[in-house]
Amino acid sequence: MLVEGQCHCGAIRFKADVNPKRVGICHCSDCQTFSGGPFRTSVMVPAEKFRLLEGSPRKYEKTAESGTTRALHFCDQCGTHVWGAAPGDDAPAYSVRVGTLKQRLELPPVAQVWSRSRLPWIDQLSDLHTIETQ
Numbered sequence: 001m002l003v004e005g006q007c008h009c010g011a012i013r014f015k016a017d018v019n020p021k022r023v024g025i026c027h028c029s030d031c032q033t034f035s036g037g038p039f040r041t042s043v044m045v046p047a048e049k050f051r052l053l054e055g056s057p058r059k060y061e062k063t064a065e066s067g068t069t070r071a072l073h074f075c076d077q078c079g080t081h082v083w084g085a086a087p088g089d090d091a092p093a094y095s096v097r098v099g100t101l102k103q104r105l106e107l108p109p110v111a112q113v114w115s116r117s118r119l120p121w122i123d124q125l126s127d128l129h130t131i132e133t134q
Ligand SMILES: [Zn+2]
Pocket: 007, 008, 009, 010, 011, 012, 075, 076, 077, 078, 079, 080
């Protein structure tokens, strides 16, 4: 499935050919911190199916609990997190943040990891009083 992505300000634009079966949620505490939300949703894209069209994201390298280093890419103008990858210029794959994709509505998650730190109130969202806009 061909998708188009960009950060909020538009300085970074990219496109990719994604497999909708590779969409997952991560509940790890790092993803909660970096996203500012309860979890992060990403789709794994092989490097050959990803193309940066515009911009040059800034990188922040973090060390995971496993000891693996990940380079987290974000826009240095608007702060949007766009993808994570192995450090270096020849990363084999990109973990693209689904919220940056124009086609995000068509990419529901198929799996979730790090349930150990999953916030329990996620299960009660459908019970909350709901307002269509602000
Ligand atoms: Zn931006």
